[in-house]
Amino acid sequence: MRIPCPICGSRDIREFDYMGHAQALDRPDPGAGAQAWDDYLHNRDNPAGPTRDLWFHGMGCGAWLVVERDTVSHEVTGATLARDVKGGAA
């Protein structure tokens, strides 16, 4: 498996760490309530098909990426800097 790092180009999976679903970028407001925080912290979908994950290019440029991939075909369809997805200082 290879991931197209927006900075480094296409790189081997060995250079990356999986950091969970991209849902982690959507942090609820502090007062959003127990259900929203429970969903944010613990509850994940398990899709058969397209999904969005966070990957850390720790053995490369050090950027956090949002990678779009398909859990059925294993196709990687895109990668974006998490900073550009999230805005702010990510």
Next chain:
Amino acid sequence: MAELVARTPCAGLLPIAGGGVRVTEVDPGPMTAIAPFRGKEKTLAGALKRAHGVGWPAPGQSEASGDLRILWFGHSHALLTGVAPKPTLANHAALTDQGDAWAVVQVEGAGTRDVLARLTPLDLRDGAFPVGACARSEVQHMQAAILRVAGDAYRVMVFRSMARTLVHDLQVAMRGVAARG
């Protein structure tokens, strides 16, 4: 008062040779990490040009001027080697002395790419990695930087504490390449 003696990271480990490859230690001189403050990327590039005559390196690139070399070194991050940074750069970027942090070796000879191919997933072929190209990647399990300085000469950098492991891994790869004739 004790007399402290500076030892290079690979002292007593290099040079080694085999498999058409020779590995020597490189002393790149001062090394400074440059990380631009948010929104200061453009003014840093100008300050770098005025202070040292080189531009901010694009991802995967490096630039050399005499003893000075500036390497792209990761996301929003470059490494200046060979000279101490002029103080004016500190107005635009965080400067961190890395002079005692890295082991730097030069791997050269006809078999260099065959040896490195056993250690890193990086595409080192001419089209993907010409002279001057610089990448952060993995060398065995180590976070490394690889710089191509000539047709069959590459510099490999790992954290200083891993110098012995790097030399060991290079030696094993060189034996493997040599054994295949």
